[in-house]
Amino acid sequence: MTMHWFHAALPMAAVLATAASAQETRNPEVSGPFVTSPVMLNTSSASVTVSWLEKGADVTVRQGAEVQSSFPVEVRKTTFTHLKPGTVYTYDAGPAGKGKFKTPPLVGQPFEFLMYAESRNGNVSNTIEQQDKTNGDDIHSQMIATMSKEDPDFVMHLGDAIQTGPDQQEWFDFFRITAPLMRKTNVALVYGNHEANAPLVHDMFNQPKTYYSFNWGTSHFIVLDSEYDRVRLAQAGKSTESEQEKLWQEELTWFKEDLEANKGADNIFVAFHLPVHTATAYKRRDRSFRIQREWVPLIEKYNAIVLNGHEHNYQRAQANGIHYFVTGSAGASLEKVDWPEPGITKKALAAFAYTKFRVDGKHVTMEAFDVHGKKIDEENVR
Numbered sequence: 001m002t003m004h005w006f007h008a009a010l011p012m013a014a015v016l017a018t019a020a021s022a023q024e025t026r027n028p029e030v031s032g033p034f035v036t037s038p039v040m041l042n043t044s045s046a047s048v049t050v051s052w053l054e055k056g057a058d059v060t061v062r063q064g065a066e067v068q069s070s071f072p073v074e075v076r077k078t079t080f081t082h083l084k085p086g087t088v089y090t091y092d093a094g095p096a097g098k099g100k101f102k103t104p105p106l107v108g109q110p111f112e113f114l115m116y117a118e119s120r121n122g123n124v125s126n127t128i129e130q131q132d133k134t135n136g137d138d139i140h141s142q143m144i145a146t147m148s149k150e151d152p153d154f155v156m157h158l159g160d161a162i163q164t165g166p167d168q169q170e171w172f173d174f175f176r177i178t179a180p181l182m183r184k185t186n187v188a189l190v191y192g193n194h195e196a197n198a199p200l201v202h203d204m205f206n207q208p209k210t211y212y213s214f215n216w217g218t219s220h221f222i223v224l225d226s227e228y229d230r231v232r233l234a235q236a237g238k239s240t241e242s243e244q245e246k247l248w249q250e251e252l253t254w255f256k257e258d259l260e261a262n263k264g265a266d267n268i269f270v271a272f273h274l275p276v277h278t279a280t281a282y283k284r285r286d287r288s289f290r291i292q293r294e295w296v297p298l299i300e301k302y303n304a305i306v307l308n309g310h311e312h313n314y315q316r317a318q319a320n321g322i323h324y325f326v327t328g329s330a331g332a333s334l335e336k337v338d339w340p341e342p343g344i345t346k347k348a349l350a351a352f353a354y355t356k357f358r359v360d361g362k363h364v365t366m367e368a369f370d371v372h373g374k375k376i377d378e379e380n381v382r
């Protein structure tokens with residue numbers, strides 16, 4: 001692969017960022033400005049968008065002994081075009097950090113991507129049998145350390161990256177924790193219920209809608225929003241049923257058109273947060289029968305591979321010839337796998353996990369690893 005070098009056009013505030021300040025983002029005494037590590041988004045064979053957060057100075061309000069503080073956040077983005085396909089680029093963002101990313105190949109060269117979900121940094125009170133006796137922040141950090149030993153073309157986060165979508169402090173923590181991985185690859189976010197359709201998330205991840213698609217080599221990736229009927233208007237409460245219906249129909253129409261337009265791809269991956277199949281009794285209440293009725297027939301028609309999140313464990317299922325992967329928790333409290341679906345659930349483990357897919361033309365393999373990097377499952381998908 002050809003190596004290229006460019007300087008991301010970070011503003012002066014970015015230059016003020018230091019490694020020390022990045023490590024102190026959880027300290028309420030810290031004051032701005034500082035930035036998060038840049039992340040690479042919307043990467044195509046010819047372009048990439050670089051996004052990062054800038055924090056202003058803390059603002060406090062007081063009434064007697066009661067003190068509240070907040071800080072302004074700005075999302076900064078810049079886009080580079082005229083990139084070459086199948087190429088490793090390095091970037092230099094000054095003191096905010098250096099990194100690299102790959103552009104997707106035009107031809108069917110092999111590639112790898114990682115999938116993880118439910119990182120929910122810092123919001124875990126317990127784990128099953130206190131498996132790791134650490135909090136969610138620690139699990140997420142450990143997971144990132146393990147995943148960073150890989151060299152993926154990109155990472156898909158299957159949603160619930162943080163606990164509260166509009167909480168800017170949580171996103172600073174998220175980017176602080178994920179920096180070792182994000183500095184070496186591209187990222188695509190699937191919107192979960194905890195992203196809560198927050199405008200900040202749309203802005204940071206540079207997606208005007210919560211569903212989108214992209215190509216990597218000769219594979220096509222479709223990201224759907226399974227949360228249309230949960231939380232649609234983060235700042236103003238739940239949307240009305242007619243608004244939900246309109247959004248569902250728009251997304252469904254787009255899904256059908258995108259599938260048809262890309263039916264010649266070697267593989268179609270369809271990623272959405274809410275799983276089609278679950279081996280967790282507690283999570284059965286969350287299943288969407290509308291997804292079963294209206295998305296699954298399309299998934300089967302186009303023989304797609306399904307990637308899901310939401311469950312706080314690792315699961316792999318197969319139904320009507322379709323492979324379903326649930327990536328596992330990367331920080332959220334583990335949930336039991338106490339209700340496997342007969343004939344459908346192929347593997348289910350109450351484990352913190354990430355999965356690695358290797359794609360070589362029409363050939364797809366999957367390996368799953370725990371937080372320590374121990375392989376816990378593998379599958380020849382096709």
Ligand SMILES: [Fe+2]
Binds near residue numbers: 159
């Ligand atoms: Fe979720």
